[in-house]
Amino acid sequence: MSSLNPRATTEPAGGLLLQVWLIPVLRDNYVFVLQRGREAVVVDPAVDQPVAAALKARDLQLQAILHTHHHSDHIGGTPGLLQVWPQAQVIAAAADRSRIPLQTKGVSDGDSFQLLGETIKVLAVPGHTRAHLAYWLPGSGHLFCGDTLFAAGCGRLFEGSAEQMHTSLQRLGALPAATQVWCTHEYTEGNLRWASAVAPNDGPIADRLDQVLQQRAAGHFTVPTSIGLEKSTNLFVRASTDAELAALRGHKDGWSG
Numbered sequence: 001m002s003s004l005n006p007r008a009t010t011e012p013a014g015g016l017l018l019q020v021w022l023i024p025v026l027r028d029n030y031v032f033v034l035q036r037g038r039e040a041v042v043v044d045p046a047v048d049q050p051v052a053a054a055l056k057a058r059d060l061q062l063q064a065i066l067h068t069h070h071h072s073d074h075i076g077g078t079p080g081l082l083q084v085w086p087q088a089q090v091i092a093a094a095a096d097r098s099r100i101p102l103q104t105k106g107v108s109d110g111d112s113f114q115l116l117g118e119t120i121k122v123l124a125v126p127g128h129t130r131a132h133l134a135y136w137l138p139g140s141g142h143l144f145c146g147d148t149l150f151a152a153g154c155g156r157l158f159e160g161s162a163e164q165m166h167t168s169l170q171r172l173g174a175l176p177a178a179t180q181v182w183c184t185h186e187y188t189e190g191n192l193r194w195a196s197a198v199a200p201n202d203g204p205i206a207d208r209l210d211q212v213l214q215q216r217a218a219g220h221f222t223v224p225t226s227i228g229l230e231k232s233t234n235l236f237v238r239a240s241t242d243a244e245l246a247a248l249r250g251h252k253d254g255w256s257g
């Protein structure tokens with residue numbers, strides 16, 4: 001599979017296409033690149049060298065790095081990228097400045113800012129960590145949600161409560177159904193194997209598992225997903241109460257397949 005495979009494009013008012021593509025790194029991480037013309041923004045660079053190489057191969061200038069949360073597999077590449085592009089902005093949760101160093105712009109829930117001609121809205125989605133953020137591009141319909149919402153899953157509750165995760169997932173679930181969801185790990189097959197064990201008679205989940213098994217066997221990525229698909233097949237998004245989400249999360253934490 002190509003690490004430079006364009007995955008989604010949208011037509012902006014100005015003419016140049018916005019492209020969003022991904023770079024698979026480490027065991028199952030994705031680093032996302034937003035590109036318009038020769039300018040790029042990177043989301044959650046776990047490592048620097050494959051990202052820098054991919055940008056240089058396309059002759060791109062890095063304008064900014066976005067961080068969803070402080071875990072090392074989301075921020076580890078930032079110092080190295082800043083050595084190559086020292087003028088790049090580093091945007092992350094102001095509330096997590098001590099754990100996400102090198103910030104040039106601290107943001108919080110409700111903020112919005114402009115990059116690559118796009119409006120980017122900041123959504124606080126605590127649960128996995130206490131200051132986890134998601135970045136939503138309402139104009140082009142992209143969402144970068146880190147380790148909060150996964151394809152058919154959600155992040156572990158390291159610092160937050162089931163109530164917080166439930167609220168965060170409901171908030172993301174309220175975005176337009178066509179929103180392209182770029183989650184940071186390729187966990188989809190395992191998530192659906194678990195979901196189909198928990199809900200063996202669920203047709204949409206069974207159908208999605210079949211499809212994902214074919215995609216993975218062919219070496220394809222299963223990211224991005226969409227809000228609409230998650231609302232129909234993600235048990236955590238479908239959970240109607242905090243208690244239901246807590247029970248699902250606890251079951252999955254102890255599940256070994």
Ligand SMILES: [Zn+2]
Binds near residue numbers: 069
């Ligand atoms: Zn994480």
